[in-house]
Amino acid sequence: MLPRYLSVTARLARRHGGRPRREATARVPTRSLEAIASENAAEGCVRETWGALFAAFQAERASDPALRRAFARIAGDEARHAALSWRLHRWALGRLGVEGRARVEAAREGAIAKLRAEIACEPPPALAEIAGVPRAHEAARLFDAMIAAVG
């Protein structure tokens, strides 16, 4: 069974002429707590939090009512993922040494810098209008507010 956000996005993609496909996933070997915490800091704390904010923005701005509804659901899902990531982050930091914590924080800061560069691109006008994707200046303001709120 697909996660809820994938079934929602797959249905929307089909409606707009897309052909969604399931991505292959690979098993990963057992990793250290620091490796897991570093990935969680980047993908969870930074990108899931951004995903929640981004989807909430789209839920307000998309001109297509079906997309607004879908993004509202996705925003809730992403917010729950982000909350779990932040809980895991705090738990893991409490179990790592000073140097491990510093490397995890460096991973998070690196993800912030990378994502800040990615969102500097202006979306196509149709995407901003129909799907409510924030324009570059709006994304920068949202991003700065997110960083101010969560560090």
Ligand SMILES: [Fe+2]
């Ligand atoms: Fe997520």
